[in-house]
Amino acid sequence: MYEIDLNLPKQIVADVLSNHEIHSVAFVGCGASMSDLYPAKYFLANNTDKFRSSPLTSSTTTRLPGSTSTPS
Numbered sequence: 001m002y003e004i005d006l007n008l009p010k011q012i013v014a015d016v017l018s019n020h021e022i023h024s025v026a027f028v029g030c031g032a033s034m035s036d037l038y039p040a041k042y043f044l045a046n047n048t049d050k051f052r053s054s055p056l057t058s059s060t061t062t063r064l065p066g067s068t069s070t071p072s
Contacts, residue, residue: 026054037055
């Protein structure tokens with residue numbers, strides 16, 4: 001059906017990591033997507049201690065640490 005090049009996401013991550021230090025990961029969705037976001041958050045929370053992960057939905061009104069934008 002579709003041919004997906006799995007090396008492309010790996011290259012994108014490698015490029016980001018070569019220029020930035022990551023401290024937090026946010027999984028963002030809207031509506032009932034919390035059920036889709038939580039497995040990835042759970043995986044990161046239980047497999048790394050280097051950064052924090054958070055699922056955020058459209059009803060979340062808190063800001064991420066270091067964010068300069070004001071939530072609407």
